[in-house]
Amino acid sequence: MTPTDDERLARAALTHIVEPGDEHAGRAVRRHGATTFLQLLKEPDDDAALFPAPRTSPKDGDRRAPTRAPETPPGIGERRLANWRRRARTATPERDLDHVARLGGRFLVPGDPAWPRQLDDLGDARPLGLWCRGPADLRGWALRSVAVVGARACTPYGAHTAATLAAGLAERGWVVVSGAAFGIDGAAHRGALAGGGATIAVLACGVDGAYPPGHAALINRIAEQGLLIGELPPGAHPTRSRFILRNRVIAALTRGTVVVEAEHRSGSLVTARAAARLGRHTMGVPGPVTSGLSAGVHELLRGEATLVTDAAEIVELVGAIGQLAPPRRGPVLPRDLLAPDTARVLEALPGRGPAPLADIAARAGTHPDHTLAKLYELHSLGFVERQQDDWRLTNRRTEPSNARHGGT
Amino acid sequence: MTPTDDERLARAALTHIVEPGDEHAGRAVRRHGATTFLQLLKEPDDDAALFPAPRTSPKDGDRRAPTRAPETPPGIGERRLANWRRRARTATPERDLDHVARLGGRFLVPGDPAWPRQLDDLGDARPLGLWCRGPADLRGWALRSVAVVGARACTPYGAHTAATLAAGLAERGWVVVSGAAFGIDGAAHRGALAGGGATIAVLACGVDGAYPPGHAALINRIAEQGLLIGELPPGAHPTRSRFILRNRVIAALTRGTVVVEAEHRSGSLVTARAAARLGRHTMGVPGPVTSGLSAGVHELLRGEATLVTDAAEIVELVGAIGQLAPPRRGPVLPRDLLAPDTARVLEALPGRGPAPLADIAARAGTHPDHTLAKLYELHSLGFVERQQDDWRLTNRRTEPSNARHGGT
Numbered sequence: 001m002t003p004t005d006d007e008r009l010a011r012a013a014l015t016h017i018v019e020p021g022d023e024h025a026g027r028a029v030r031r032h033g034a035t036t037f038l039q040l041l042k043e044p045d046d047d048a049a050l051f052p053a054p055r056t057s058p059k060d061g062d063r064r065a066p067t068r069a070p071e072t073p074p075g076i077g078e079r080r081l082a083n084w085r086r087r088a089r090t091a092t093p094e095r096d097l098d099h100v101a102r103l104g105g106r107f108l109v110p111g112d113p114a115w116p117r118q119l120d121d122l123g124d125a126r127p128l129g130l131w132c133r134g135p136a137d138l139r140g141w142a143l144r145s146v147a148v149v150g151a152r153a154c155t156p157y158g159a160h161t162a163a164t165l166a167a168g169l170a171e172r173g174w175v176v177v178s179g180a181a182f183g184i185d186g187a188a189h190r191g192a193l194a195g196g197g198a199t200i201a202v203l204a205c206g207v208d209g210a211y212p213p214g215h216a217a218l219i220n221r222i223a224e225q226g227l228l229i230g231e232l233p234p235g236a237h238p239t240r241s242r243f244i245l246r247n248r249v250i251a252a253l254t255r256g257t258v259v260v261e262a263e264h265r266s267g268s269l270v271t272a273r274a275a276a277r278l279g280r281h282t283m284g285v286p287g288p289v290t291s292g293l294s295a296g297v298h299e300l301l302r303g304e305a306t307l308v309t310d311a312a313e314i315v316e317l318v319g320a321i322g323q324l325a326p327p328r329r330g331p332v333l334p335r336d337l338l339a340p341d342t343a344r345v346l347e348a349l350p351g352r353g354p355a356p357l358a359d360i361a362a363r364a365g366t367h368p369d370h371t372l373a374k375l376y377e378l379h380s381l382g383f384v385e386r387q388q389d390d391w392r393l394t395n396r397r398t399e400p401s402n403a404r405h406g407g408t
Numbered sequence: 409m410t411p412t413d414d415e416r417l418a419r420a421a422l423t424h425i426v427e428p429g430d431e432h433a434g435r436a437v438r439r440h441g442a443t444t445f446l447q448l449l450k451e452p453d454d455d456a457a458l459f460p461a462p463r464t465s466p467k468d469g470d471r472r473a474p475t476r477a478p479e480t481p482p483g484i485g486e487r488r489l490a491n492w493r494r495r496a497r498t499a500t501p502e503r504d505l506d507h508v509a510r511l512g513g514r515f516l517v518p519g520d521p522a523w524p525r526q527l528d529d530l531g532d533a534r535p536l537g538l539w540c541r542g543p544a545d546l547r548g549w550a551l552r553s554v555a556v557v558g559a560r561a562c563t564p565y566g567a568h569t570a571a572t573l574a575a576g577l578a579e580r581g582w583v584v585v586s587g588a589a590f591g592i593d594g595a596a597h598r599g600a601l602a603g604g605g606a607t608i609a610v611l612a613c614g615v616d617g618a619y620p621p622g623h624a625a626l627i628n629r630i631a632e633q634g635l636l637i638g639e640l641p642p643g644a645h646p647t648r649s650r651f652i653l654r655n656r657v658i659a660a661l662t663r664g665t666v667v668v669e670a671e672h673r674s675g676s677l678v679t680a681r682a683a684a685r686l687g688r689h690t691m692g693v694p695g696p697v698t699s700g701l702s703a704g705v706h707e708l709l710r711g712e713a714t715l716v717t718d719a720a721e722i723v724e725l726v727g728a729i730g731q732l733a734p735p736r737r738g739p740v741l742p743r744d745l746l747a748p749d750t751a752r753v754l755e756a757l758p759g760r761g762p763a764p765l766a767d768i769a770a771r772a773g774t775h776p777d778h779t780l781a782k783l784y785e786l787h788s789l790g791f792v793e794r795q796q797d798d799w800r801l802t803n804r805r806t807e808p809s810n811a812r813h814g815g816t
Binding site for chain 2: 160288290302308309310
């Protein structure tokens, strides 16, 4: 079902009103639809309509049974509801949508062709929508993505390893997802970009902002060559809980999460465990047992995670695609159903042999960043493959490259 | 069945005649007994008696059926048999036994009370006997032992880690087994000794020798405070194949093998895989993925091995004793069946509270090294426990401490 403009507008407003991952809000949206839920939040006294009280049949003699129906359903809390109502009055979804559109961005909601359906695994904690900046198709990229996360205060060993893994993943046509933080996250994004590869930063603030400010240049580069995405509307600031809830999106979006360095009780372990709970691959890169920054990873490796030491081992694991993308028997899309700009890039590839990005971009008449984004989409769809720094048509046009990694 | 003097003498001779782990020899000893096997080797022309040809019923028309009985059984080879016969003429078992006895050593054979019965798991590759030097009871020590092995050309990180693990194991009353080589082996022995703990070196040469020569002082120290053992008779030199075959004894003797640093295709991986095949715990200590010396360990950790980062994690694993020593319901031995010198050390412990080694040795009137050996035996038997650097009687005298680690 294609989302309506009203639905998109209501969801854009809701990203301003409710905090990411709020399952009460998710349930209410599922029950009422986003538009009605938003409307009910704007009618301050109608708690009963918003959260219909479950029918009660109080037992005689049970002195703890309430004598009146509760004003808010259990677990939601009056304060949270008051917050929602207060914020509902200040939401400016039209302005937010305009603002992000002027930055070359958009607001994706469930039902959009570019919506990554694997986020449905989050249930009522699924994002209400995703604010995006960057030239690529989120769904296509996310189907072939791996999260590389870890400590902010990483060691040179950790930074080197994250960058090397990310470059290796990019070289193999995989998209590197991380959180744009200092340390491992930044090294992973940079490694992917340096390898001419694709990377997605999942932010805990608005996609018009740059947090941490020290990574403003990196984040802008990702918006040009990769994708910036986030649940929060433009102008929103990160908070501790927003960082933590952001991690579930990283875990759900990707085929697997690799932790490079992490102390005990670190946020990266939260991401890794969320990935495991969601049935994604959980991986860890070991380090010296004398390093506290590897202690959290080792803890993970003694439990649910698989030890990996290079990009080939990661791809070996996540390439067995499993439920996210079952083995395909034919092309995902016929050529003539491709969007015009994607089809133009596909037409720009030579009939035989590889070509460098610059040549393809010149023949397609598109900016190299945009061309690269389309090439990664075409890669996900099985039309093209990377060969060192060049791109070529896949040999077996009726059997996309994904099928070779098909689950067994 | 207690071994006879003839049996012991024949087995001592056979350690000079056949190479360690030779399954053909093991089968022949099982069939004939060591004494008869040795006798047959000294009668050069009686191959048929040595290896009776299996009864053959040649099929009519099978042109490949031999027309005469083979002179040597398949797989043994005439050269090996000729070698055995040649060496049988030069064996000097009485002199070897005397020589090792003068060094304070002995030659253990299956059936001896101190014979470690877990070596039976090696089947026909079980050692024919073990030459030993040192004050301790091999069986008691081996029941509570862990192998710590790894690369000769280790890094400072590897050496530090091996020494720390070994000291931690010793502190917890566990015996550290290794191969006395440079690098990880030496660090493990030294770590155990420095912690006032017990250690066993399994040599690939005679226990009167010291290989590598640069470890002569360490090896002598182990002979005084720990145990030197090996399959080869005094005077025997190590060879490449003897090193490799020595590893199966390390694997079989211990409850588990920890690999600290190892390159791909290293001998330590042979030991670890032998341990896994024998149902022992296989463990690895991770390191930087950028280090070739950790690559072999990581390979192991991606397969059968458990990642460990400290002594507590090792003990947690091997302490679940399993088949080697099922949970005990009462003391292993009544006090009055202890050997007199062991009983004397037990009597020297205070009735309540801990005492330092030096005090116990003084009260027992025995050398501290000898006292320590006896304390580890008493530990295996559940009579005493270590408390930091001191020793004390276990609180629950009717339930030895091993029972607390009983398999579940």
